Amino acid sequence: MSQKKKNLLDILKKRFLKSGSKRGEGLKKNILGLLALRGVDVGVSYLRFPLTLKFLGTELHGVWLTLGGIINWFSFFNVGLGTGLRNKLAEALAKNEISLARSYVSSTYAIIGIISLIMFLLLGGSVFVLNWPKILAVPDTYKSMLAATLLIVFSFFSMRFVLKLVSTILVADQRPAVSQAIRSIASVIFFIGIWLALKYRIMYGNLVMIGVLSSGSVLLVQIAASIILFSKRYRHIRPSLRFIDWHKFKSLASIGVQFFIVQISVIIMFSTDNIIISQITGPEDVVPYNVARKYFGIVEMLFLIVLEPFWSAFTQAYTKKEYSWIRKSIKQLLFLWGLSVVGSLIMLSLSGWVYEIWIGDMVSVPLRLSVLMMFFYMIKSWNNVFVYLINGVGKIRMQLYMSLIIAVINIPLSIFFAKNLEMGSSGVILGTIVCLSFGAILHPIQYKRIINGTARGIWNQ
Known part of the structure; x- marks a missing residue:
């Protein structure tokens, strides 16, 4: 292993895995366990995809x-x-x-x-x-x-x-x-x-x-x-x-209903793409769209393995007013996000070769679709760094309102790009990217206000 690779591994271990605290140890075990199991899950999924297609x-x-x-x-x-x-x-x-x-x-x-x-x-x-x-x-x-x-x-x-x-x-x-x-x-x-x-x-x-x-x-x-x-x-x-x-229904559904509304908007934004593509260009075009989505989704999957345990950790730290730990964790996650961007660019440069080995000549994935899919996951991962903190502390009112707006505009926007601008499946993912851009600006602002104690009104609800 080269010295450069060793240094990178040392940085990652120092930032994410070395911790003597109970919270740090719990995060480490969860991350390592999820990494191994998700690796199996993703590996099997990618092997299964061409078999199902065949x-x-x-x-x-x-x-x-x-x-x-x-x-x-x-x-x-x-x-x-x-x-x-x-x-x-x-x-x-x-x-x-x-x-x-x-x-x-x-x-x-x-x-x-x-x-x-x-x-x-x-x-x-x-x-x-x-x-x-x-x-x-x-x-x-x-x-x-x-x-x-x-x-x-x-x-x-x-x-x-x-x-x-x-x-x-x-x-x-x-x-x-x-x-x-x-x-x-x-x-x-x-x-x-x-x-x-x-x-x-x-x-x-x-x-x-x-x-x-x-x-x-x-x-x-x-x-x-x-x-x-x-x-x-x-x-x-x-x-x-x-x-x-x-009578437990009320207490169970208190904050849960807000999350439910947010989830509905997420469903509209992320799960209607296949239907839109089927209706506009035919079900055959759904396949290359999902090939690109699965390929670039690898980076997000790895990113979420590290991010997932932080939700509850942020809740605990915020309750105990350990704001310095939260700031440090966000910086670490943003560092990891930067690495994921580099990884995505490398994957883009190799995408044509990987598609050929993985799928062969059964499906052709346009370069434009690959580029937009890469940007989609980059923005989505950026948003998740701040959303996991916001969700962990339960201040999701602004996210709720923003989700409702996105739910209304996502489908017509995707149809406009796909049909009117004749971009096909690339236009569908472009519509989603535009919608995610709102959160890419607003979520970091809310995070800073929450952690600095200056959040007021909707920013603090």
Whole structure:
């Protein structure tokens, strides 16, 4: 290893991993655990992508990616109760109030269970009421295949919607690496399934098989994790009918509702792109868009591994008025962001070569799309440095209002660039970049006001 590389590793270790404090040690363990597991997850995801593309073909793969984006919309429809449970459960466990903790867990499972049932009825009914071939921009000949796929995916999703609360409990208990392990194991099972289906040509080219493998793998692991964790480590707080307290809904949803509204705007901004591209240029163009997104998303994934544990750490430090630690941490994260920018530029220079090795001649990704996708992740990561601090201290009112504005303008702006300026999928991501630019200016301002004690009005709410 060269001396230059050694110096860089020494800098990173000094800035992020060497700490004798309890908070620092906890961050280190979480970062290292998440790094290893996310590495597995991403590696499997990138290996699986060309296999799925080969199994389905370009058109049906574009349909699958678009359908996945639609499913993601509903994954946030817990009215912020997941965020509320994480905060309330962490507080109750810290105070060793086991009965209160179990009440929060039981009540959340009950409320989410009701929401899940309603969602299943609505989504299941939509299969027979809505014209899904038209929504997904495919011929009517796919109608029966789409109906079967949607029924399977919606059914499994409704059950997963409840069972994924076990991951929220793990995060509240400061065990995000275990939560990530659940997702990683499911990802590996999905990969093995699609590899076997492709090798033995099981339902080759059929969307139903992908729906079963994708949704079923996650559901299977969540069921196993829930049984194991609630019979052992979390036996004392496992859900119980006699611990359900409907009055807990208000406290669980207090700040959670605000986060929910923010999440809805995020869904609109990040999950409608595939549909817009399908409607304007066809489902085939969804594939190169997602190839570029997956490729440049590697840098953000690595960045978020370091950033993720800081949310709760910022909450604790702000409560204890350890402002110097917060300032130092933000500087460290901005240093890391600078490294991610350098990494993104290197990835851009290598993108054509990587695409050729990874996807071959199945998909062509325009250089303009790669450049814009790189800028998208650079701005998004910049925003996240400050958003994690703002979310951690619970002062999200300005973010809430800004999210509502962005939710209104994002889709028409993306359509304008894509259609009127004839930029296609590049125009869609450009519209998102413009929307993110508001936060790139306002979030750092709010951070400085909060940390300097000069935040007033909406900046401090």
